[in-house]
Amino acid sequence: MNSLEQNLEKYAELIVKTGVNIQEGQTLVINAPLPSLELVRKIAKKAYEAGAKNVHVEWSDDELTKIKYQLAPDEAFNEFPMWKAQGYEEMTLHGAAFLSIYAPNPDLLKDVDPKRVATASKTSAAALHKYRSYLMADKTPWSIIAVPTSEWAQKIFPDLLQEEAAAKLWDTIFYVTRVDQEDPVQAWREHNVRLAQTKDYLNKKQYKSLIFEATGTNLTIELPENHYWQGGSTVSEKGIRFNPNIPTEEVFTMPHKDGVNGIVRSTKPLNYGGKIIDQFSLTFKDGKVVDFNAETGYETLEHLLEMDEGAKRLGEVALVPYHSPISLTNLIFFNTLYDENAASHLALGEAYPFNLQGGTEMSKEVLTSRGANSSLVHVDFMIGSPDMNIDGVTKDGKREPIFRNGDWAIGTLR
Numbered sequence: 001m002n003s004l005e006q007n008l009e010k011y012a013e014l015i016v017k018t019g020v021n022i023q024e025g026q027t028l029v030i031n032a033p034l035p036s037l038e039l040v041r042k043i044a045k046k047a048y049e050a051g052a053k054n055v056h057v058e059w060s061d062d063e064l065t066k067i068k069y070q071l072a073p074d075e076a077f078n079e080f081p082m083w084k085a086q087g088y089e090e091m092t093l094h095g096a097a098f099l100s101i102y103a104p105n106p107d108l109l110k111d112v113d114p115k116r117v118a119t120a121s122k123t124s125a126a127a128l129h130k131y132r133s134y135l136m137a138d139k140t141p142w143s144i145i146a147v148p149t150s151e152w153a154q155k156i157f158p159d160l161l162q163e164e165a166a167a168k169l170w171d172t173i174f175y176v177t178r179v180d181q182e183d184p185v186q187a188w189r190e191h192n193v194r195l196a197q198t199k200d201y202l203n204k205k206q207y208k209s210l211i212f213e214a215t216g217t218n219l220t221i222e223l224p225e226n227h228y229w230q231g232g233s234t235v236s237e238k239g240i241r242f243n244p245n246i247p248t249e250e251v252f253t254m255p256h257k258d259g260v261n262g263i264v265r266s267t268k269p270l271n272y273g274g275k276i277i278d279q280f281s282l283t284f285k286d287g288k289v290v291d292f293n294a295e296t297g298y299e300t301l302e303h304l305l306e307m308d309e310g311a312k313r314l315g316e317v318a319l320v321p322y323h324s325p326i327s328l329t330n331l332i333f334f335n336t337l338y339d340e341n342a343a344s345h346l347a348l349g350e351a352y353p354f355n356l357q358g359g360t361e362m363s364k365e366v367l368t369s370r371g372a373n374s375s376l377v378h379v380d381f382m383i384g385s386p387d388m389n390i391d392g393v394t395k396d397g398k399r400e401p402i403f404r405n406g407d408w409a410i411g412t413l414r
Contacts, residue, residue, distance in 0.1 A: 004167075007174045011145075012042035014177065014184045014246065016050055018233075019143035020097040021242045024051035027096040029088070031058045036101045036147040043099070056091075058084075062105050062151070065274075069112045069120075077119040080127035088131040095238065098135065098142040105151035106334035109274030117273045118303030125307070125376035136378070137353045137360045138234055141242035144337055146173060155334050176247045176325045176338070188243065195232030199251045201410065202229040207392035210317065211399070212264065212344075214388040216281060221317055222259025224371035226357040229253045234354070249326060249341045252318035254355035256371035258287040260314050264346065268332055268339045268382035275300040276334070277381075288312050289348075304348065310375025316347035316355075322386050322406030336380050343384030344403070349375035 016022050028047045032040050044055040068076065092098075109117055125132075135142045153165035160168060174180045178187040206227070212219040231251030233243045261284055269278040277297030282289050289312040294301045305312050318340070320327070326342040333339050351372040353359035359367060368374060390403035401409040 004170065007170070007179050008039055008042055010184050011174065011177065011179045012039060012046045014179060014188065015043055015099065015143065015145055016046040017185050018188045019145060019243050019246050020099055020141045021240055022047045022050045022052050022097060023240060025053045026051070027054045027056065027091060027094070028052050028099060029056045029058070029091055029096050030099045030101070031060070032099075032101040033103055033147075033149065034059055034061050035149045036103065039147055040101070056096075062108050062149070066108055066112075069109055069116055074116070074119075077116055078123055080123050082127060085127040085131060088128065089134070092131060092134045092140050095140055097140060097242075100142075100144045101147055102144050102335065102337050103146050103149045103152055104271060104274060104335065105149060106155050106269075106271045106274075106276060107151070110276070112274070114275060114299040114303055117275055117300065118307070121273050121303075122307055122376065129376055132378075133350075136350065137237075139237050141236050141240050143242060143244055143246060145177075145246050146335060146337055148173065152335065156331055172329055172331065176329065176341075178247075188246075192232040192243070195248075195251060198408075199229040199231045202251065202253070202392075205392060205400075206395070207400075208395050208397075209259070209393045210402070211391040211393065212262075212383070212388065213390075214265075214383075214385050216265030217263065217383060217388070219260070219262035219264045219284070221314070222256040222371075223317075224254060224256045224356060226370075227253045228355050228357050228359070230352070230355060237360075245337060245341070247326060247338070247341050249324040250318040250320045250345075252316050252352075252355070254351045254372060255314040255317050255346075256287065257310075257313045257315075257351070257368075257373035258371065260284040260287045264383050266381050266383060267343055267385045269296075269334055270379070270381045271334050271336060272297075272300060272304060272379060277301045277304075280381075284314075287314070304377065304379060307349075307377050308375055310373050311349050311377050311379075313348070313373045313375070314346055315349045315351035315373045315375065315378055316345075316380065318345050318347075318380075319390065319403065320344045320384055321403075321408050322384060322388070327384075339382050340380045343382040344388060344390070345380050345382045345384065347378055347380045349373065349377035349379055 148169040153169040157165040265281040280294035283291040386406040391399045
């Protein structure tokens with residue numbers, strides 16, 4: 001067995017045991033692009049060996065997606081197969097675990113009318129809203145991972161031949177997911193402990209607000225009373241521990257939807273729906289985006305913000321140190337799963353209920369009254385940089401350093 005084959009086996013095992021943590025008799029649903037076939041087969045084998053009852057795979061293909069955007073009539077983008085949405089909801093309620101393999105071609109839809117992309121995104125978001133709300137409340141285990149595709153690999157390594165680029169991206173993925181270590185599952189146990197220590201520190205502090213200062217950024221984010229920081233592994237409604245993201249380096253919580261003021265500038269490109277948005281800034285007043293600009297993807301950003309009222313407000317604030325494994329690769333991945341774990345970031349749209357103490361038991365109305373944002377979308381964008389300073393403001397108004405020059409400035413986290 002060659003080194004790639006060995007690492008694929010370890011990656012599959014990590015995904016099954018740590019990512020979704022498959023239990024005896026459980027169904028696993030996998031959403032995957034065609035280039036991930038070899039890995040999906042290994043994941044299915046590992047899942048069945050772990051006791052899975054069934055492994056159901058939903059395949060996607062970039063070229064078919066592109067053909068539809070180019071040739072389908074406009075009305076096609078106002079439809080979504082509701083049997084699929086209802087099936088996902090049903091499988092969630094029956095305790096299935098969900099794995100998404102996220103490896104989009106960053107330039108797939110660069111020549112497509114942004115209005116078509118926006119319409120399709122809104123239609124899909126509306127149809128899948130209940131299913132996604134179940135996952136965002138950790139009703140059942142779910143995880144997101146990535147595999148190289150030729151287009152994605154060459155976007156990151158444009159000077160390499162296709163096979164060389166894919167091989168280099170595999171090596172990078174194995175490094176940042178700790179698969180290159182002797183026992184990745186144990187390495188992730190230790191990593192989750194470190195993230196838990198960080199979130200425990202912040203949860204005890206219960207800062208009233210956070211202040212972000214960097215080049216192009218001067219932003220104050222109020223935090224709701226009894227907010228709760230999360231990071232690393234979490235626990236489903238039935239008590240199953242799982243890792244929603246592999247890799248992950250973040251701790252994150254909920255901003256107050258009406259308490260964001262100032263300006264923030266992006267530091268990495270955002271791949272949204274197959275379109276790139278880059279070098280953009282957002283100005284907030286009382287929680288709402290009141291002005292924005294973008295050097296690349298202005299129309300796409302405009303359509304995102306117009307998705308619904310909640311798309312103009314924040315649903316997540318996440319802290320990631322600059323000197324973390326993904327950041328230290330010095331790569332722009334054009335893939336939110338990776339780029340968001342290389343830099344502190346914010347998310348426009350829906351808030352996670354579990355970021356409020358007792359939030360998963362609250363009605364939508366109560367969550368809203370406590371400051372949780374509601375939206376059809378949840379879109380992360382990166383704001384972290386080597387010059388980022390972050391302060392926490394205590395309930396008595398004292399400012400305490402959390403980040404200095406892009407890294408932790410608190411106690412043992414330095």
